[in-house]
Amino acid sequence: MRKQNRTLRWIPAILFFLLSWSAVAQQTLSFGDQTLHFRQAKEYFDSKNYVAAKEEFSAYLASLEPLNNEQAGQRVLAEYYMTMCTLYMSQPEAEIVADRFVANYPEHPQAVKLMRGIGSFFYDNGDYKKAIKYLSKSSDTNLEAKFKLAVSYYQLKDVREALPLFNEIKAEPEEEFAFAAAYYAGVINFGEKRFGEANTDFKKAEGSSRFRKDIPNWIAMCYFHEGKFNELLNYAEPILKQKKAGYNLDELSLLVAEVQFKLGYFEKAAVSYSLYKKLNPTKITSEIQYRFGYSLYKTNKFNEASDELKALAGKKDTLAQYAAFTLGLAQLKSGNLEATLQAFGQAKDLSFNAQIQEEAYFNYAKVLLDLGKASETIYAIQEFSKKYPKSKFTEESTELVADAFIHSNNIQAALDYLKGLSNRNAKLNAAYQTLTYNLGVKAYNENKFDQALDLFQTSSENPESADLKFQALFGKGEALSQQKKYEQAIQVYSPLLIGTPPVAKPNDFLQKVRMGLAYAYFNTKDFTKANVLFKAYVDRLKLSPDAKNNPTILIRLADTYLVSKKYDEALTYYNQAIDLAKTEKDYALYQKGVTLTYLNRDNEAKASFKQLRTSFPNSKYVDDAAFQENVISFNTNKYKEAIVGFTDLIETNSKSPYFTQALLKRAQSYANTNQHELSIADYKRIIQEYPTDKTAKDALVGLQEELNEVGRPEDFGQLLGNFQKSSPNEPENVDLEYRAAKGIYLGEKYDKAIAPLKAFIEKYPNNENLVEATYLIADAAYRTNNKSEALIYYKKMVEQNVHPQINKAIQRSAEIELENKNYSASANLYHLYKSKYTGTKDQLLANNGLLSTFIGANMLDSAAYITDELIQQKDISEEEKAKLAEKMANTFESGGDIVNQRNWLGITTNLDKNDIGASAQLKLASLLYKESKFKESSEMILDKFRNVFSEASDAILGKAYILLADNFIALKNIPQARATLKSIVDNSSDAEVIQAAKTKLESLPLK
Secondary structure (H helix, E strand, O other), rough: HHHHHHHHHHHHHHHHHHHHHHHHHHHHHHHHHHHHHHHHHHHEEEEEOOOHHHHHHHHHHHHHOOOOHHHHHHHHHHHHHEEEEEEEEOOOOOOHHHHHHHHOOOOOHHHHHHHHHHHHHHOOOOOHHHHHHHOOOOOOOOOOHHHHHHHHHHHHHHOOHHOOOOHHOOOOOOOHHHHHHHHHHHHHHHHHHHHHHHHOOOOOOOHOOOOOOHHHHHHHHHHHHHHHHHOOOOOOHHHHHOOOOOOOHHHHHHHHHHHHHHHOOOOHHHHHHHHHHHHHHOOHHHHHHHHHHHHHHOOOOHHHHHHHHHHHHHOOOHHHHHHHHHHHHHHHHHHHHHHHHHHHHHHHHHOOHHHHHHHHHHHHHHHHHHHHHHHHHHHHHHHHHOOOOOOHHHHHHHHHHHHHHHHOOOHHHHHHHHHHHOOOOOHHHHHHHHHHHHHHHHHHOOHHHHHHHHHHHHOOOOOOHHHEEEEEEEEHHHHHHHOOHHHHHHHHHHHHHOOOEEEEEEEHHHHHHHHHHHHHHHHOHHHHHHHHHHOOOOOOOHHHOOOOOOOHHHHHHHHHHOOOOOOOHHHHHHHHHHHHHOOOOOHHHHHHHHHHOOOHHHHHHHHHEEEEEEEEOOOOOOOHHHHHHHHHHOOOHHHHHHHHHHHHHHHHHOOOOOOHHHHHHHHHHHHHHHHHHHHHHHHHHHHHHHOOOOOOOHHHHHOOOOHHHHHOHHHHHHHHHHHHHHOOOOOOOHHHHHHHHHHHHHHHOOHOOOHHHHHHHHHHHOOOOOHHHHHHHHHHHHHHHOOOHHHHHHHHHHOOOOOOOOOHHHHHHHHHHHHOOOOHHHHHHHHHHHHOOOOOOHHHHHHHHHHHHHHHOOOOHHHHHHHHHHHHOOOOOHHHHHHHHHHHHHHOOOOOOOHHHHHOOOOOOOOHHHHHHHHHHHHHHHHHOOOOOOHHHHHHHHHHHHHHOOOOOOHHHHHHHHHHHHHHOOOOOOHHHHHHHHHHHHHHOOOOHHHHHHHHHHHHOOO
16 A cells, blocks of 8 residues: 555656656757758858748747747847848838847947948949948948948049048058059049149059059049149150050050140150050041141151041141141152142131141142143232232242243133233233133133123223123123123113124124013013013014024013013914923913913913923923913802812822912802801811911901801801911901901800900000990990990990990990999989980980989989970970870879979979879879870879879869869860869869869850
8 A cells, every 4th residue: 555655656756757858858849940940041041042031030030939048149130131131132121121120239239230231232232322321330340341331422422521431441451442442532632633642542553453454544644634744754655665464555645645746756746646546546536636647747757647637638627727738748748749739729728727828828839830730820829919918928929920921821810910910002902801701701601690790891891892892791781680680781781782783793793682681671570671672572583584583582572461461462472482482382381371361261271271281291380270270260150160170289289389279269169159167177277287378368267257157256266366376476467366256246146255355455455446346345245134244345435435336335334324223323324425415316315214313213303304304305296295294293103202292393382292192193184285185184184083182182183173174175165164163163172273263264155
């Protein structure tokens, strides 16, 4: 039993041991899994598989709960690597993750490492701005990071930040960074023009194989900019001579050559230029090539110099002039005279350098003489003497020309020489006259008309030969005509027709003069004089049996008849020309067709135009003929035929000069055949596609008419606006704009007319159409019941006081003001109307308006006054007067100002309201009586005073019945009158009324 108990006591201990071992085993296994994740993640990271690495690091971090001290350190590493993975994967949250890491572990070494890693990443990817952000926080203890930070500043051109860093780094012992930093510092100092400091930096940087090839160029440039040319050559010439490997010698060789050339070391310069050309055959500029060639020339290498300078001499600039002159000198040294002449010729023709030009000019003449070209030498020297009268070569040039003239056979040179002689004998004068004439003919044939004029003038001024003088004058007239100086030509030709000229063939000469003068008159549009001369020419040809008519002259003669509207004569000569002409037959056919059109021989005209188009399909008059054919159809109202013809022209030749005119005529043809939409389309095309064409304005007019025709006048405004943009300064545009706005009004689109009319007034406040536009706005607004707008513009019309319908403006303004219960304004306007228009109807209109105004304003005294005035007006009927009185009576009956009512009625006693109404009725009955409407007056009294005013006072009732008695008397109903009067006497209590009744009763006849 004890044994059993002891065994049982151990069971828990063994179980605890087993459980503990199991827990330890599990803990060990878990830890192994975690380190496995970390190791696997690190392997992925090292192999740049950042996606897998990040996942493993993430798994590792997820398994670290809770942390022990060893795991805490490794967690930081894992987070660092995860941050780097995010960065290398270029994920957008990379910087945020990095900033969070640094914030979480600001003192941790990995934070600095991370900042440096991020900065390096951005540096390597060229994002220098971000690189600076991170490297500036992590480069203090790392030279590579500091170098990258400096380069980043440099790349962003922030040299103020970069240079101090480079200066620090270049002092470091690590040559990899020190040499590079020295190079960058040198570049910055060079850019800042601190050439001495830059030179020192570059010399230090020369220790780097990376920069070594460019260093000599930089050092040489430093010397150059410091003006230390000898130091530059002492430094660079050995490098070029030794042709050291690893150096960039092309730019250095050019710089050395330029300095050598500048210092006059031409032999050395030639060598350096040659090296540069060999190293950079495609970079040789004109300036470099010239200095190379000049250096060769200065070292007596003339052929090589010529080879370099030839390509430059043919241009047209300063350098070309220098090159040509130097080339001439080199070729002269080589003994190549033709090439020398060409080179000096090029140099003398350029005026960039006057001294070079002068020397080249003189040397050119000298070479001409060396080549045996004496005449040309003379000419050249004479030209030289004119150009340089005070030249240092004057004496030598005189010797040259004297020598050359002896061997000359050049007419021009001889002429110039003769012209320069002050004492010439008759023979020399004759030679001079002949030479000038012959040279004048030559210049004329070469179209050198100014030169020909001078020569003909000179020849005509020498009287040795009268024949030659007349020929020269004729040549002068011809040259003037060629220059289109026809008025001057006429002054030269005209005297030649007088008398018989002393020439070999006077008739032929006169015919030539006659034709020349005829053409001159023709070209000045003096067609009458031209006609006389052309006709004389043609008639004199007929006198010569062998002579043939000149078809060109026949055509011009016909033209003069056509211009003079002598169509039959024109037709005759066009027909003659057509039979003879070879070159202008197409023109003659066209002009014939035009002439037949004027003669109303339309079918024949069409036939002539058709013949032209068929026989001469490439003639420049084909379009003219086709257009004129269709115009004939149009003018003879054959619009359908015209549409077909114009359509063919439009569709087959869009470049025809008649294209827009054809469009216009087709549009008009469509309009005349009621094809309005097609017409509108053509008009629009002209306006939109050819707004500057002369047909555009006609198209605008036509388009407006067509839009009015189809009831769309408002569409015209936008098209007009677009047209105006293309020709904003055309004065006609203002009129077109007004017509567009007015067209909408005339098309009864009153609501749409107001805006453009107002815009026109605002834009052109001083335009002559202002008055009418104001009226149109007012009327359009009135018609659309926009009476407030109408009133504004009616009042403007009243202010302008010039429109023919000013009366309507005043009337409607008054009516609108009355409707608006603006009684004061209404009354003023009606008074204005009344004062301006004195006719019966106008006065009636004004008074009626005033009456309504005063009634509306409850100004019953004024209303009563106007009523009396109306009643007393002679030109209105009694019936109208009665109506007015009735209106006024009804007004008083309905109430109002009792005092005013009494005034109108003439009542002085203090009557009550009922008596006032009765008095008004009595007055109305009295008016009827005065109009001899006795029956109507009686009926009114009986009706009103029995039914309405029965309670009136005896005074008023008595007067009413006395009036009733007067009506009976007028109707010859004496018994009824007597009975009425007797009733008054018996029943009235008013003594005055009783006495009046008695008096009237006594006056009645007994029977």
